[in-house]
Amino acid sequence: MAWTLLIIAGLFEVLFVTFMKLSNGFKQKGFTLLCIVTGGLSFYLLSLSLLAIPIGTAYAIWAGIGAAGSVIVGMIFFKESKQVIRLLFLAFIVTGVVGLKVSSS
Structure with a gap:
């Protein structure tokens, strides 16, 4: 359950920065309110996941x-650069998140 909460917290983090x-x-005002709500939910769910997941692992995965x-939202909805180098470094982030999950089991 803690891992599910952590993933949902990470998704709320994406919504938080998008609404920001x-x-x-x-x-x-509407987007500001959504930013505050989703940011609060993200932190709350992260705090719950910390009851069962080591802090370093949880924070790194949440941030990742x-x-x-x-980055993906920016590329899709805000027409940000899709250069190959950006996609490569995005793959590094995803690899790091997956690696932390696998090594924590």
């Missing part, structure tokens, strides 16, 4: 999901 972008510097997910 859409808030236009916290000028758009957030970073990789944010």
